[in-house]
Amino acid sequence: MRYVIVIAAVAFLLIWDGLYNQGRYLDTTVRDVTHVVRYVTGKI
8 A cells, every 4th residue: 555655646646636737846856866876887
């Protein structure tokens, strides 16, 4: 049940971001995560 709530929350946030913010927050999050992964793996 816990996972269903988490999945529903993530889906709601993605839909809300896509409809009302044109994916701005998702885009920023992906860029930040990519930057951190490159920093950690040393592939700058």
